[in-house]
Amino acid sequence: MPRTQELHLNMGPQHPSTHGVYRCVLTLDGETVTSAENHIGYLHRGIEKIAESKTYPQFLPYTDRMDYLCPMVYNQGYVETIEIMMGVEVPVRAEYIRVIMAELSRITSHLVMVATMAIDLSSSTGWMYCLREREKILDLIEMVCGSRLTVSYMRIGGVSEDLPDEFIPGLRKFIGELPAYLDEVHELLTGNEIFQARTKGIGILPPDMAIAYGVTGPNLRASGVAYDVRRAQPYSVYDHFNFEIPVRFNGDSLDRYLLRFDEIEQSLRIIEQALDGLPEGEIKGKVPKLIKVQPGEVYHQVESSKGAVGFFVVSDGSNKPYRLHIRGPSFVNIGVFPELARGWKIQDIISILASIDPVLGEIDR
Amino acid sequence: MYGEGLLKGLRVTLKHFFGKHVTQYYPEERPQLPERFHGLLDFIPEKCIACGLCQSACPNRVITLKTEKGGEDGKKKILTEYGMDFRYCMFCGLCIEACPKDALIFTQEFELATYHPEDACRVLYRKQVE
Amino acid sequence: MELLENLFTNIAGWTRTLLSGWSVSYSMIELVILFLGIIAILGLIVLDALILVWLERKVVGFMQERPGPNRLGPAGFFQTIADTLKLLGKEDVVPRAADRWVFRLAAPMVFIPAIMLYAVIPFGKNMVPINLEVGLFYCFSIASLGTMSFLMAGWGSNNKYSLLGGMRTVAQMISYEIPLLLSVLGVVMIVGSLNMSEIVAAQQKVWFVLIQPVAFLIYFVAATAELNRGPFDLPEGEQELVAGVYTEFSGMRWALFFLAEYTNMIATAAIAVTLFFGGWHGPWLPSWMWFFLKVYVLVFMFMLVKWTFPRIRVDHLMHFGWKFLIPLSLANLLLTGVGIQIYRVMGG
Numbered sequence: 001m002p003r004t005q006e007l008h009l010n011m012g013p014q015h016p017s018t019h020g021v022y023r024c025v026l027t028l029d030g031e032t033v034t035s036a037e038n039h040i041g042y043l044h045r046g047i048e049k050i051a052e053s054k055t056y057p058q059f060l061p062y063t064d065r066m067d068y069l070c071p072m073v074y075n076q077g078y079v080e081t082i083e084i085m086m087g088v089e090v091p092v093r094a095e096y097i098r099v100i101m102a103e104l105s106r107i108t109s110h111l112v113m114v115a116t117m118a119i120d121l122s123s124s125t126g127w128m129y130c131l132r133e134r135e136k137i138l139d140l141i142e143m144v145c146g147s148r149l150t151v152s153y154m155r156i157g158g159v160s161e162d163l164p165d166e167f168i169p170g171l172r173k174f175i176g177e178l179p180a181y182l183d184e185v186h187e188l189l190t191g192n193e194i195f196q197a198r199t200k201g202i203g204i205l206p207p208d209m210a211i212a213y214g215v216t217g218p219n220l221r222a223s224g225v226a227y228d229v230r231r232a233q234p235y236s237v238y239d240h241f242n243f244e245i246p247v248r249f250n251g252d253s254l255d256r257y258l259l260r261f262d263e264i265e266q267s268l269r270i271i272e273q274a275l276d277g278l279p280e281g282e283i284k285g286k287v288p289k290l291i292k293v294q295p296g297e298v299y300h301q302v303e304s305s306k307g308a309v310g311f312f313v314v315s316d317g318s319n320k321p322y323r324l325h326i327r328g329p330s331f332v333n334i335g336v337f338p339e340l341a342r343g344w345k346i347q348d349i350i351s352i353l354a355s356i357d358p359v360l361g362e363i364d365r
Numbered sequence: 366m367y368g369e370g371l372l373k374g375l376r377v378t379l380k381h382f383f384g385k386h387v388t389q390y391y392p393e394e395r396p397q398l399p400e401r402f403h404g405l406l407d408f409i410p411e412k413c414i415a416c417g418l419c420q421s422a423c424p425n426r427v428i429t430l431k432t433e434k435g436g437e438d439g440k441k442k443i444l445t446e447y448g449m450d451f452r453y454c455m456f457c458g459l460c461i462e463a464c465p466k467d468a469l470i471f472t473q474e475f476e477l478a479t480y481h482p483e484d485a486c487r488v489l490y491r492k493q494v495e
Numbered sequence: 496m497e498l499l500e501n502l503f504t505n506i507a508g509w510t511r512t513l514l515s516g517w518s519v520s521y522s523m524i525e526l527v528i529l530f531l532g533i534i535a536i537l538g539l540i541v542l543d544a545l546i547l548v549w550l551e552r553k554v555v556g557f558m559q560e561r562p563g564p565n566r567l568g569p570a571g572f573f574q575t576i577a578d579t580l581k582l583l584g585k586e587d588v589v590p591r592a593a594d595r596w597v598f599r600l601a602a603p604m605v606f607i608p609a610i611m612l613y614a615v616i617p618f619g620k621n622m623v624p625i626n627l628e629v630g631l632f633y634c635f636s637i638a639s640l641g642t643m644s645f646l647m648a649g650w651g652s653n654n655k656y657s658l659l660g661g662m663r664t665v666a667q668m669i670s671y672e673i674p675l676l677l678s679v680l681g682v683v684m685i686v687g688s689l690n691m692s693e694i695v696a697a698q699q700k701v702w703f704v705l706i707q708p709v710a711f712l713i714y715f716v717a718a719t720a721e722l723n724r725g726p727f728d729l730p731e732g733e734q735e736l737v738a739g740v741y742t743e744f745s746g747m748r749w750a751l752f753f754l755a756e757y758t759n760m761i762a763t764a765a766i767a768v769t770l771f772f773g774g775w776h777g778p779w780l781p782s783w784m785w786f787f788l789k790v791y792v793l794v795f796m797f798m799l800v801k802w803t804f805p806r807i808r809v810d811h812l813m814h815f816g817w818k819f820l821i822p823l824s825l826a827n828l829l830l831t832g833v834g835i836q837i838y839r840v841m842g843g
Contacts, residue, residue: 009655031659031809058424061457121805122728125378128559132387146403146471152457160462161401188377188803191370194726195805346659347808371804378558378803388561 006034009346013042019116019353020360022334026346033349036341038334043364051324056082056291059324061152066326067362068149069112070305072098072105072141075154077302080235081311082156085298086291093281094158095237100171100274101144101153103267107178108137109305110260117257117354118189121198126189133181136174143167156291158284168275175268182261190258199253203340203352206251213336217307217329219356222259223251229303241273253355263305292319306330306357328362398473403456405474408447408489412468415442422463425453447490452482500781504621507531532624536613540758547757547794548575554798585746590653593743598651602744602751604644608637609755612762617692619775619783630691631683634766635676638721641759642668645723645740648752652743660740663729663809670816671720671727677824678713681831682770695774704771709827711771713820715796718763720816722756725801729809764793 007028013021021042027035047066051059063078064071076098083090111134118126138148144167145153145160153160189195205215207223220227228245230238246262248255293315301310307329314323333356340356341349389396398404420428431446461469479485507528514524549564549572556563564571589598615630617623627633642665649661683689685706686697704711720727741752768774768789777785807815 007655009659054424057459058422061424061455061459118805123803123805124555125559125802126805128561132560142402143399144401146399146401146458147456150455150457152455152459155462160458164399164401184377187373189374189805192374192804193368193370194807196370197811198805198808345808345810347806374803375799378799381560382554382557382799384560386557386560386562 004029019358022358022360022363024337024349024353026341026349028346031345033341033344033346036338036349038337040331040334040360040363043360045365047365048324048326051321053320055319056156056293056321059321060155061150064150064152065361066328066365067109067304067306067309067330067359069359070105070109071149071151072101072153073302073304074309075151076102076236077300077304077309077311079154079156080302081298081300081313082291082293084300085293085296085313085315086156086287088157088285088287090158090285091282092237092279094283094285096274096278097159097163097283098154099236099238099241100271100278101141101151101159103271103274104137104141104171106305107264107267108134108141110264111137113260113305113354113357114185114189114257116357117351120350120354121195123189123195126185129181129185129188133178140167140170140174143170155284155287157287158282162283168278171271171275175272178264178268182264186261196254198347198351199257199355201250202253202344202348203355204251205336205340209336209339210251213339214332215307215336217303217305217333218259218263219256219307219333219336221246222248222255224249229301229308233301235300235302238270240277241270243270243273253351256355256357290319292317293321301327304329306359306362307333309362326362326365328365330358330360331363334358334363398475402471402473402475403458404472405451405477406449406454406456406461406489407470407472408449409468409470410444410447410490412466413444413447413490414466415444416465418463418465419460419469422459424457424459425455427451427454428460443492444490445492446488448486448488451477451485451487499784500620502781503535503619503783536624537610540610540613540761543761544754544757545575545579547761548578548753550794551757551798554795555802558799558802579750582746582750587748588743588745590743593653594651597647598743601644601648601651602748602755604647605641605755606751606758608640609758609762611637612759612766615691616762616765617695617769617774618786619781622775622783623692626692627690629689631679631689631694631766631770634691635672635679638759638763639668639672641755648740648744652740654743657740657742660729660742664723664740666809667720667723667727667729667812667816670813671717671820674713674816674820674824675717675721677821677828678710678717679770681707681710681827684828684831684835691769695769695776698773699776702771702773707771707827707831709823710831711767713824713827714767714771717816717820718767719797719800720812722760722763722797724756724760724797726804726807727812728801728806729812760794760797761790764790764797767793 009026009028011024011026013023015022023039023042025037025039026033045065047062050062054062060075060078063074067074082088111130115127115130115134118124118130141151142148144163145151205219205223207220207225210220210223211225216227216229224247226245226247229235231245243266246259246266248259248262293313295315295317297312297314299310299312301308303309308327309329310327312323312325312327313321316322337353337356340352344352415430415432417430420426420430427450429446429448429450430444432442433445434440435443456471458471461471477485510528510531511524514527515521519527552574553563553571562571564574567573567577589595612634614625615623615627615633645664645668646661649657649659649664652658682694682703685703686694688694719725723729741749744752765786768786772789772793775782775786777788780788
């Protein structure tokens with residue numbers, strides 16, 4: 001009696017649309033995926049081990065190389081953890097500047113997600129349009145801290161330099177122009193029937209499965225659970241600002257994609273409020289020259305564009321950490337991918353992977 | 366109408382087809398870099414007091430400092446050689462922040478490619494032997 | 496204008512007089528003229544393919560707000576030549592476990608049907624290479640031979656990605672040949688003949704795109720699917736299957752696939768111009784210039800569609816072809832038939 005045979009296909013570490021060096025072993029029955037396995041570790045650089053031989057200020061440039069698309073939030077998470085351990089007070093102006101930069105980073109990261117989703121579905125024009133917008137933000141960030149991607153902008157106790165004069169008018173101009181460009185992307189992609197057929201109803205993540213797997217960030221909020229670390233455990237000055245937690249209820253790829261646009265809108269709101277209320281003052285708090293942290297351990301979470309980033313620092317009293325562990329949100333998010341991928345076609349799992357938006361830098365560290 | 370989204374998309378691309386380019390024509394058009402740009406580092410030897418704070422601030426052990434004892438009382442540290450290995454430099458700026466005398470600055474030079482990796486290891490100052 | 500218009504027929508006539516002046520027999524003269532025609536068409540195809548590679552990259556660039564190739568030559572025109580020279584210099588890798596003859600023959604087998612299509616296209620007034628009575632039928636039967644070569648490429652590579660790509664291609668091309676044929680039947684019914692020159696001649700007063708707009712749209716969509724272009728480029732599927740069918744091909748073999756695609760695209764656009772846009776009819780300019788102008792406008796439309804839309808999923812593609820396009824084209828045929836009868840009854 002003729003039987004069909006299942007095919008093992010390797011979406012190898014070198015692949016045009018696996019967001020970095022990620023390997024997925026698929027078992028296919030014709031075109032349908034019957035099982036998927038994650039294989040990670042191709043970008044492991046031993047950052048957590050390196051942390052044990054660097055002093056606290058020296059480790060800061062490493063934090064923006066983990067999630068290289070949203071570096072300011074990682075900087076913020078790390079310096080806040082050390083500040084909690086040392087009991088340092090950060091001036092209010094520095095906190096406001098940190099919030100502005102973190103939200104700008106969040107917008108760039110979401111723009112990259114939309115761009116990669118477009119090109120993974122083979123619309124390279126959408127990719128170009130989103131990256132054109134991202135270039136403007138990167139120019140603004142370069143104006144402040146001299147680098148576009150690996151910023152190393154924040155310091156323990158504040159930020160490294162104050163905002164230059166041309167930054168705030170440039171930022172206000174950009175905030176005014178962005179919604180029109182996003183409408184153009186909506187016209188090109190979101191309303192397109194082919195795009196909707198590729199993403200609507202694909203890869204539905206039920207909310208209880210999301211919570212059981214520990215998924216956080218936009219992937220969780222697209223399934224209907226309104227959990228955001230900025231509201232649940234407020235840090236920095238986020239309680240000064242008026243913003244909503246965007247939620248969508250279908251949990252499919254289209255919702256995860258649309259939620260990023262909602263988040264960009266909310267980030268723009270926060271930036272506007274921060275610019276309006278930016279106080280004068282110092283940008284660095286009182287911090288000793290040689291930073292030594294008393295023995296103890298602290299775990300602190302911040303909200304990045306992928307989910308909740310956690311920093312766990314164990315100190316033994318010296319100027320180097322004894323153990324530093326980072327909870328990368330993409331590492332946890334990608335754990336739910338084999339569940340989501342089962343039963344869909346190969347082209348669908350590309351769309352699901354793009355909508356989860358993993359970044360290999362923070363999965364492998 | 367079925368197909369309306371498709372037509373809107375075509376309209377967007379057609380509009381951009383006749384629009385301006387956003388490309389910067391690189392070797393002919395130089396980029397406008399902000400003044401805080403993290404380019405190649407430059408060293409001002411007259412300001413340096415050979416304290417070694419930059420060397421201990423660097424995460425990657427990029428800076429090599431050679432000093433000798435000299436001066437009027439024979440106890441002051443005098444700088445003889447200052448080298449930076451740009452193969453490992455992250456251009457993070459921690460050394461510049463650590464320097465108490467502002468002897469290190471960022472320039473705007475970014476075209477740093479060399480044919481041999483050893484050429485990236487630069488000696489920024491060597492004391493002339495009289 | 497008169498000189499330009501009859502340029503090619505004058506060359507043919509002049510060659511005839513020259514050869515008969517040398518007392519060459521009549522059949523030999525016809526054979527020589529035939530060979531000259533073949534060489535001219537091959538030269539045209541190669542030139543067109545080269546131009547089209549450059550044109551596509553420029554059009555994409557302009558749509559994405561960037562200039563495309565702009566370093567080599569005026570507006571980057573010599574970029575294609577540089578790329579071809581590079582590809583010619585590459586090593587021809589045949590995987591050890593591949594099916595040798597199938598692998599080697601796949602690339603030329605794609606190219607040959609594409610070239611054969613040019614034999615019956617009327618390029619201008621009195622400029623048909625071979626005036627076949629069943630010209631249209633010949634076109635579609637030759638075009639369907641291209642399907643097999645994709646399966647050969649997919650199977651011969653001995654690679655799972657290629658096999659998946661090959662099987663998808665065959666499914667896609669077979670499904671979309673049916674609406675392609677059904678959509679042009681309306682035109683055939685109106686003209687009453689399969690001869691390409693007669694179809695062009697029948698459009699002297701009005702272009703058929705105005706009488707059969709739905710048929711043109713179906714033809715456009717089905718042709719995009721047949722060419723493996725645009726939203727239907729699953730066989731290549733770069734983002735999903737690395738390079739799909741073309742994964743194991745490198746160097747000139749790979750280039751042959753793409754040249755074949757462009758050649759096919761010009762041929763398909765030429766057929767569309769002949770059937771729907773009045774062929775070479777047009778005021779004032781020479782007829783062959785009008786023909787090429789119309790062909791390039793259609794090619795631009797193909798490119799616009801390709802670079803705007805995301806790729807469509809395999810089962811949606813099959814649904815769309817079988818459940819939407821075929822009933823639509825049958826309905827079009829019904830309406831055309833009814834329309835023709837009414838026209839006859841009203842004394843047209």
